[in-house]
Amino acid sequence: MIEITLKDGSKKEIYESITVLDFAKSISEGLARNATCAEVDGEIVDLRHVIDKNCTVNILTFNDNDGKKAFWHTSSHILAQAVKRLFPSVKLAIGPSIENGFYYDFDIETPFSQDDLKNIEEEIKKICKEGLEIEKFVLSRDEAIKLMEERGETYKVELINDIPYGCEISFYKQGEFEDLCAGPHLFNTKNIKAIKLLSATGAYWRGNENNKMLTRVYGISFPKASMLNEYLEMLEEAKKRDHNKIGRELEFFTTNEFIGQGLPLLMPKGAKLMQILQRFVEDEEEKRGYVLTRTPTFAKSDLYRISGHWDHYRDGMFILGDEEKDSEVFALRPMTCPFQFMIYKATQKSYRDLPIRYGETAILSRNEASGEMHGLIRVRQFTLSDGHIICTPEQLEDEFKNSLDLVKYIMECIGINEDVTYRFSKWDKNNKEKYIGEEELWEQTQSNMKQILDKLEVNYVEADGEAAFYGPKLDIQFKNVHGKEDTIITIQIDFSLAERFDMVYIDSDGKKKHPMIIHRSSIGCYERTIAMLIEKYTGALPVWLSPVQVRVLPISDKFNNYGEKVTNELKKLGIRAECDYRYEKIGYKIRQGQLEKIPYLLIVGEKEESNLEVSVRDRKDGDKGSMNLDLFISLITEKIQNKK
Numbered sequence: 001m002i003e004i005t006l007k008d009g010s011k012k013e014i015y016e017s018i019t020v021l022d023f024a025k026s027i028s029e030g031l032a033r034n035a036t037c038a039e040v041d042g043e044i045v046d047l048r049h050v051i052d053k054n055c056t057v058n059i060l061t062f063n064d065n066d067g068k069k070a071f072w073h074t075s076s077h078i079l080a081q082a083v084k085r086l087f088p089s090v091k092l093a094i095g096p097s098i099e100n101g102f103y104y105d106f107d108i109e110t111p112f113s114q115d116d117l118k119n120i121e122e123e124i125k126k127i128c129k130e131g132l133e134i135e136k137f138v139l140s141r142d143e144a145i146k147l148m149e150e151r152g153e154t155y156k157v158e159l160i161n162d163i164p165y166g167c168e169i170s171f172y173k174q175g176e177f178e179d180l181c182a183g184p185h186l187f188n189t190k191n192i193k194a195i196k197l198l199s200a201t202g203a204y205w206r207g208n209e210n211n212k213m214l215t216r217v218y219g220i221s222f223p224k225a226s227m228l229n230e231y232l233e234m235l236e237e238a239k240k241r242d243h244n245k246i247g248r249e250l251e252f253f254t255t256n257e258f259i260g261q262g263l264p265l266l267m268p269k270g271a272k273l274m275q276i277l278q279r280f281v282e283d284e285e286e287k288r289g290y291v292l293t294r295t296p297t298f299a300k301s302d303l304y305r306i307s308g309h310w311d312h313y314r315d316g317m318f319i320l321g322d323e324e325k326d327s328e329v330f331a332l333r334p335m336t337c338p339f340q341f342m343i344y345k346a347t348q349k350s351y352r353d354l355p356i357r358y359g360e361t362a363i364l365s366r367n368e369a370s371g372e373m374h375g376l377i378r379v380r381q382f383t384l385s386d387g388h389i390i391c392t393p394e395q396l397e398d399e400f401k402n403s404l405d406l407v408k409y410i411m412e413c414i415g416i417n418e419d420v421t422y423r424f425s426k427w428d429k430n431n432k433e434k435y436i437g438e439e440e441l442w443e444q445t446q447s448n449m450k451q452i453l454d455k456l457e458v459n460y461v462e463a464d465g466e467a468a469f470y471g472p473k474l475d476i477q478f479k480n481v482h483g484k485e486d487t488i489i490t491i492q493i494d495f496s497l498a499e500r501f502d503m504v505y506i507d508s509d510g511k512k513k514h515p516m517i518i519h520r521s522s523i524g525c526y527e528r529t530i531a532m533l534i535e536k537y538t539g540a541l542p543v544w545l546s547p548v549q550v551r552v553l554p555i556s557d558k559f560n561n562y563g564e565k566v567t568n569e570l571k572k573l574g575i576r577a578e579c580d581y582r583y584e585k586i587g588y589k590i591r592q593g594q595l596e597k598i599p600y601l602l603i604v605g606e607k608e609e610s611n612l613e614v615s616v617r618d619r620k621d622g623d624k625g626s627m628n629l630d631l632f633i634s635l636i637t638e639k640i641q642n643k644k
Contacts, residue, residue, distance in 0.1 A: 498514040
């Protein structure tokens with residue numbers, strides 16, 4: 001007798017071993033038709049998996065995240081099979097499922113053209129219609145290597161050699177196509193009802209720019225054609241909101257090939273928006289007890305050796321100099337913490353001096369891979385609202401809470417507080433070489449942080465392996481219009497760097513002790529925040545954030561003097577206003593202002609000048625008619641001050 005516990009807690013008994021698929025059929029034929037894989041005792045398994053002991057089972061479909069992954073992983077194999085049919089000499093690399101769909105990397109002499117992608121897509125549809133059974137088989141290490149060597153699949157041989165000894169080496173076969181893969185996969189190619197290849201781009205083998213550039217083909221698939229149509233419509237909408245498109249059209253930023261990839265140029269509007277945000281953040285931090293620092297943008301390697309960045313983060317840094325040739329080697333800073341720690345160490349501290357809250361608007365540099373960069377979201381030089389709180393262990397909880405309060409207040413003001421999720425990023429105890437510090441300290445710090453998060457009622461998910469190398473962190477996540485998730489703000493607890501830097505304070509008992517450190521950002525990377533705001537508001541930023549809040553439009557040049565008077569009156573009150581003096585028809589000026597998404601257009605002519613009025617055009621509500629200038633000033637000032 002085998003007892004199986006289902007997701008809802010109910011139990012089902014069977015009398016002999018059974019595959020997951022047959023077990024799904026015993027529950028419902030409909031469930032079996034829609035099943036893509038299963039979760040057995042917490043492990044994601046193939047539908048071919050045999051249940052032969054008491055366990056918990058959750059049958060997964062396309063509606064489940066892991067169910068989607070199995071569906072899309074199968075789709076990547078079908079893509080590879082189609083490419084092999086049309087381009088037999090191509091070499092296969094990897095083809096995983098990703099957050100939205102799948103990709104496969106190919107080593108081919110000439111990258112695929114759009115016509116090639118159309119032909120590949122047609123071949124994929126044929127393979128799906130052929131209804132090929134998908135079978136799993138296992139080989140020994142020597143057999144697997146021999147099979148791949150005979151087929152010239154050098155990338156697969158490399159992958160096999162990387163599989164730890166003792167682990168199963170499995171393949172999946174569909175028709176004439178066989179591929180190295182751990183699975184899970186669907187049972188038949190006919191289950192893929194709708195598929196679309198989205199793009200082809202370059203990607204280095206294993207993400208290392210020292211390796212060969214491969215051709216990566218991205219795709220998406222669904223069990224229903226209607227779902228694909230909905231997704232493609234969503235993609236079109238996403239393109240309209242993409243900050244890379246809107247930000248350039250509205251002249252927030254640009255890029256230039258002579259300057260380099262990942263090094264955007266903020267144009268006047270973008271620079272003004274950053275200034276607005278920076279002043280807001282720095283003023284708010286000052287109210288909450290932060291003190292400013294200004295530190296160098298690069299330093300000797302000696303500093304990074306103390307912090308651990310040289311050993312754990314060097315690949316992400318820009319190195320200045322050659323260790324073998326130069327007596328001193330420098331590096332552009334990837335973060336501010338070691339610099340602020342040296343400021344702390346410059347004078348002796350007592351427990352009465354703590355907490356100390358350092359804040360800095362810091363220009364940082366990170367050597368991002370070329371394939372990872374995107375607009376303002378992922379760049380090689382960026383501006384961070386960086387800060388470090390140095391406190392006693394007893395102050396840690398309150399300081400963490402205060403840091404989160406600040407973050408939540410700023411997110412509420414810029415309007416993204418309901419668009420984010422929280423991730424508790426922990427270390428990977430099976431990969432300890434990535435981190436510094438003892439296991440006991442890691443576990444203790446993570447336990448303390450979990451208690452703090454639970455006490456603050458933070459709704460978070462846990463993620464192993466996402467911690468910083470020196471401590472766990474709370475990551476605040478945001479998805480761009482394409483569904484890609486990025487971290488925008490972090491709050492980290494650091495239990496190790498104070499000791500490495502010999503940072504101490506004199507406690508009430510007269511003894512020297514190492515403080516605790518919170519690494520935190522209040523608004524994150526300004527460039528990434530600007531990208532996020534452009535996408536959220538489709539360029540129509542809230543009034544208080546708009547680089548230009550008001551544009552005055554004289555009906556003709558006869559009223560330019562009155563237009564100038566109105567503009568100057570607004571500027572004196574700190575309202576960002578400008579006047580359009582161009583010799584153009586008023587209808588053209590209005591359309592231009594609307595395209596630039598300026599919150600308020602004030603039209604002035606003879607009637608307005610006579611009555612000291614302005615004719616107001618609201619970006620959202622349209623024509624609001626004439627009103628006294630003082631009344632308009634009162635209206636817009638309230639919105640700016642209340643950050644509405």
